[in-house]
Amino acid sequence: MINDKKSQPLYAQIANDLRENIRTEKWTEGQRIPTEMDLCDMYHVSRITIRKAVEELVRENLLVRKKAKGTFVNHYSPEKTNHMTMIKSFTREMREQGKVASTIHAEVKKVTADYQVAKYLKINPGEEVLMLKRIRGSDKDFLAYFVTYVPYQAYFSLESKDYYGSFYEYLNSFNIFPTQQVEYVEAILSNKEIQTLLKLTKPEPILKRVRFTTDLTNGFSEYTECYYVGKKYKYYLDFSTN
CATH class of the missing domain: 1.10.10.10 (Winged helix-like DNA-binding domain superfamily/Winged helix DNA-binding domain)
Known part of the structure; x- marks a missing residue:
């Protein structure tokens, strides 16, 4: 309306x-x-x-x-890509660059999956999912905004304070170890929401990364949209050939 x-x-x-x-x-x-x-x-x-x-x-x-x-x-369809990359958390990325990662703000809640989220997580629309929103940075510098969805489990905390560290390390504590990752990266111009969240004074180039991870041993799946300040972030790929 x-x-x-x-x-x-x-x-x-x-x-x-x-x-x-x-x-x-x-x-x-x-x-x-x-x-x-x-x-x-x-x-x-x-x-x-x-x-x-x-x-x-x-x-x-x-x-x-x-x-x-x-x-x-021009809706993105994850089934069309089969490129797997090494799973690397923001915390690890910052550590490899000699920086200390921090979470400036985090909020978490249980919601029901809409059609798009359900499709990406391979669940049914209306099923419960954990939605985690975080602003991340280093040395109080706003670098990235993350929106993550995973199928809800009763053992997942609904307290924001529990999500200020590495999310993948948090998953590891429940014996969840994502081993496959599909993602795509594109350059976009920041909209009003991203400008406000990342303290930008005007529209700027943003690196948008959409990530899908799975742990095939327990059926875990993750869908995350990441928005990085283009002038502050470098994206590295680790890959090998067979």
Whole structure:
């Protein structure tokens, strides 16, 4: 529901609604979305407002514009990639660079999985998942924002204080050892939310990394979206050939 009395700008409300269409697969991958004029009629707003909302999703790589054809859903599908990389936590990455990792803020809660999260975790929509949001850095410098989803287990703490260290070390304490990882990395421009969370004064290049990990011995799975300040972070890959 779009409400012009809400503190959130209209374009941001519409952008959230469009994201929901993609997450629930009301709009499927490759599908052309309604034209700007059609969206104006649907939401009863100006063309400028619609354009700003659509641009948000284009920056997030959820939509792609094709010249003379329109705007299409460019939804990422993890099943299409088979590249495995070494699982490395943020704590370890900082340690290897001679820095000490810190968690500046953490919040955790139990939620129900929407269609997108369920698809990535290979569970059913509506099942309980642990959602963990953290702002991470080094020496009080804001470097990254993480949003993590894992299938909920009763032994997982719902106290934020328990998630200020390495999340993978926390998982290890429950004999969960993710051994496979699939991820993709892309450069995007920070939106208002990321700018606020990472203390950015203006839109800046951000490195977005989406990660999927599994522990095949116990059926564990993880889906994480990471947002790194581009000018402060270097991304390294460890790989081997057979």
